[in-house]
Amino acid sequence: MIYKKWIILVFLINCFLFVQSLDKKGIYNDNRDSGKSLVLDGKSDYLSSSIIIGFDTFKVIIDTTLNYLIVAERKCDGCTQYPPYYRESQVFENIQCDSPACHSIGNTCDKPNKYDPPTCGYETKLQQYGANIKTILYRDIISIDDFKNIPVIISAIYEQSNGLSLNSAILGVGPSCPTCPPSPLQSLLYTLKKPYIFGISLDKNYFGGISIGKIDPLLYTGVINYTTMSKRDGVYSVSPIFIGSHWNDQIYNSTRNDIKRFIISSSSSLSYIPTSPYKQLKQFIKSAGCKSGDLDFCSKIDSLFNSCINSSQISISRFPDIDLYFEEGFILTIPPKIYFHSISRNNQVFICMGILESTDANAILGINLMRELYTVFDNEKTLIGFSRK
Numbered sequence: 418m419i420y421k422k423w424i425i426l427v428f429l430i431n432c433f434l435f436v437q438s439l440d441k442k443g444i445y446n447d448n449r450d451s452g453k454s455l456v457l458d459g460k461s462d463y464l465s466s467s468i469i470i471g472f473d474t475f476k477v478i479i480d481t482t483l484n485y486l487i488v489a490e491r492k493c494d495g496c497t498q499y500p501p502y503y504r505e506s507q508v509f510e511n512i513q514c515d516s517p518a519c520h521s522i523g524n525t526c527d528k529p530n531k532y533d534p535p536t537c538g539y540e541t542k543l544q545q546y547g548a549n550i551k552t553i554l555y556r557d558i559i560s561i562d563d564f565k566n567i568p569v570i571i572s573a574i575y576e577q578s579n580g581l582s583l584n585s586a587i588l589g590v591g592p593s594c595p596t597c598p599p600s601p602l603q604s605l606l607y608t609l610k611k612p613y614i615f616g617i618s619l620d621k622n623y624f625g626g627i628s629i630g631k632i633d634p635l636l637y638t639g640v641i642n643y644t645t646m647s648k649r650d651g652v653y654s655v656s657p658i659f660i661g662s663h664w665n666d667q668i669y670n671s672t673r674n675d676i677k678r679f680i681i682s683s684s685s686s687l688s689y690i691p692t693s694p695y696k697q698l699k700q701f702i703k704s705a706g707c708k709s710g711d712l713d714f715c716s717k718i719d720s721l722f723n724s725c726i727n728s729s730q731i732s733i734s735r736f737p738d739i740d741l742y743f744e745e746g747f748i749l750t751i752p753p754k755i756y757f758h759s760i761s762r763n764n765q766v767f768i769c770m771g772i773l774e775s776t777d778a779n780a781i782l783g784i785n786l787m788r789e790l791y792t793v794f795d796n797e798k799t800l801i802g803f804s805r806k
């Protein structure tokens with residue numbers, strides 16, 4: 418009996434030491450904060466997810482071209498969002514007009530109503546959403562996924578003019594710049610002492626996740642190909658040296674002279690290239706597609722560029738891949754199943770071209786082209802990475 422008790426005691430001590438050593442090695446810690454990826458809602462208009470602001474759950478647009486957390490106040494003049502509206506938590510703080518924080522972040526000293534003292538605000542035009550907004554800045558807490566009660570700066574809209582499209586809060590994950598505030602994501606990762614890295618993983622139907630503060634090996638297969646990240650103008654962009662395609666003896670190509678950069682925009686549903694390369698691409702697809710003498714197919718290609726086509730009337734597998742060549746020596750291939758997308762109307766499926774003509778000299782890589790990819794934004798090394806899902 419004594420012998421048995423002795424064995425059990427040794428066993429228990431060993432268990433205890435084992436657990437302790439696991440803890441020292443950080444295995445438990447890793448499990449605790451490895452965090453699932455922030456789940457995306459599968460919207461095809463923009464990346465969308467949910468976070469907790471104060472104590473309420475909000476749908477947010479995850480926007481790589483902004484770096485604020487923007488949410489409507491309950492009493493907002495002209496706002497187009499649905500409830501919930503921003504309510505300060507118990508720990509909120511206003512930002513004083515004369516504080517250094519206000520000088521670096523805000524551009525106004527506002528008095529949104531006659532009862533409260535003036536406080537730091539921010540006024541801006543959100544190009545993408547066509548909305549002019551006036552906001553009050555607060556320090557308050559948010560929770561993203563497993564990361565709870567993180568202090569960030571919140572821009573609460575009290576007045577909106579123009580634009581009916583801003584129907585959700587916005588979580589800016591754009592690059593930081595010397596004159597702009599830390600983005601909410603940057604504050605979160607700084608607070609948690611994690612690297613300023615995130616990655617967007619999307620499947621064909623826009624479902625996926627965002628890894629925060631790390632590269633998640635579960636979200637990709639093979640290698641991650643990295644290229645230089647530009648943060649010019651407060652947006653992430655990449656510059657392929659050459660874009661090319663080859664089909665039925667026809668060649669499409671464009672260089673950096675034609676397309677200087679692709680802005681990576683998670684709030685753009687479609688992608689855009691400037692006028693001249695766009696016309697060239699259209700001509701290439703038309704002449705290569707019609708060369709086979711297939712007149713029926715030929716006429717359909719024409720209408721593809723103007724509108725969407727009944728999916729039963731065109732086979733996208735007959736179209737070529739478009740290859741983006743990068744300085745670092747890798748190629749990002751965009752197959753037709755990605756640059757075309759389908760929409761459903763009245764139980765009919767239509768196929769539409771997802772690369773359109775840009776209104777300016779910038780090309781935009783929207784979420785349609787981020788499908789079936791894991792796109793890594795490594796702000797530590799100023800690199801953007803692409804890998805297959």
Ligand SMILES: *[C@@H]1O[C@H](CO)[C@@H](O)[C@H](O)[C@H]1NC(C)=O
Pocket residue numbers: 668669670
């Ligand atoms: C680019 O395309 C043109 C034809 O449009 C072709 O003559 C030229 O060789 C191509 N350049 C490269 C590098 O492929």
Ligand SMILES: *[C@@H]1O[C@H](CO)[C@@H](O)[C@H](O)[C@H]1NC(C)=O
Pocket residue numbers: 727728729730765
């Ligand atoms: C799409 O094509 C199918 C099959 O050819 C046809 O039955 C249907 O009416 C078409 N729909 C439209 C809206 O043209």
Ligand SMILES: *[C@@H]1O[C@H](CO)[C@@H](O)[C@H](O)[C@H]1NC(C)=O
Pocket residue numbers: 640641642746747748749750803804805
């Ligand atoms: C990475 O680069 C290699 C070599 O060009 C290529 O085969 C692979 O498809 C690339 N992966 C992605 C996701 O671009």
